[in-house]
Amino acid sequence: MLNYLWSGMIAIGILFGAFNGKMTDITNAALDSSKEAVTLCITMLGVMSFWTGMMEVATRAGIIEIVSRKMRPLIHFLFPGIPKEHAANEYITTNFIANFLGLGWAATPAGLKGMEALADLEKERRMGRAAGRAQKRGVASNEMCTFLIMNISSLQLIPINVIAYRSQYGSANPAAIVGAGIVATTVSTGVAVVFCKMMDQKRRA
Numbered sequence: 001m002l003n004y005l006w007s008g009m010i011a012i013g014i015l016f017g018a019f020n021g022k023m024t025d026i027t028n029a030a031l032d033s034s035k036e037a038v039t040l041c042i043t044m045l046g047v048m049s050f051w052t053g054m055m056e057v058a059t060r061a062g063i064i065e066i067v068s069r070k071m072r073p074l075i076h077f078l079f080p081g082i083p084k085e086h087a088a089n090e091y092i093t094t095n096f097i098a099n100f101l102g103l104g105w106a107a108t109p110a111g112l113k114g115m116e117a118l119a120d121l122e123k124e125r126r127m128g129r130a131a132g133r134a135q136k137r138g139v140a141s142n143e144m145c146t147f148l149i150m151n152i153s154s155l156q157l158i159p160i161n162v163i164a165y166r167s168q169y170g171s172a173n174p175a176a177i178v179g180a181g182i183v184a185t186t187v188s189t190g191v192a193v194v195f196c197k198m199m200d201q202k203r204r205a
Contacts, residue, residue: 040168047164052106055098068093078150078193079143088117092147099151102159102181111151118144142203146196153192156185 017026058064068075068090075082075089082088091114098107122141140148159181166174 040165043168044161044164047160048103048105051098051101051103051160055094055103055106059094064090064094064097067097071096078146078196081141081143082118082121086117086121088114088121088143091117095147095151099154100157102156102161102163104154104161107151111147114147115144118147142200145199149192149196150189153188154185155189156181 014026017023055064071093072084072089075092076084079088079092082092091110094110095107095114098104098110118141122144125141159177162177162181163174166177
């Protein structure tokens, strides 16, 4: 659907420019936008590489493991069905930390591994259930749904990616978004937690 939407907008813009004698402006805008896109990609590649590397250093130094232990009460509250020593806990913690720092790209690898671990956990549960009560294949578990919703809400302390975007486009104060970002993501995360708990209670009822 989005492909059709964007294609239609581009086509309408080109036709509008052609009928109004603005093809030169459209050509210049396309070239300038392409240049800006490449520059932005290079900038964001540097930001992503730096923070992804920092997360890897923290993992190898044992910092993530220490933080994971500190966050166990929170993780258990959000995901009561995950065993305490299951590998999913560390992946979820790493993902939460990266999102907390506004590192959406750095959070993706841990998020994918966390989903895989949760899928393996659900597979083990299915094997342990009676055949008549087993869930259909392809149905996401409660923990998987909660993890996805928490990722979407994504509480952020320092929205580094947004700050980098604002800096790239000449903002006088790129970090001015921090306060609004904290308020917005706190509200969205609070709503996400309440929603997940309500749905969990409904499922168990």
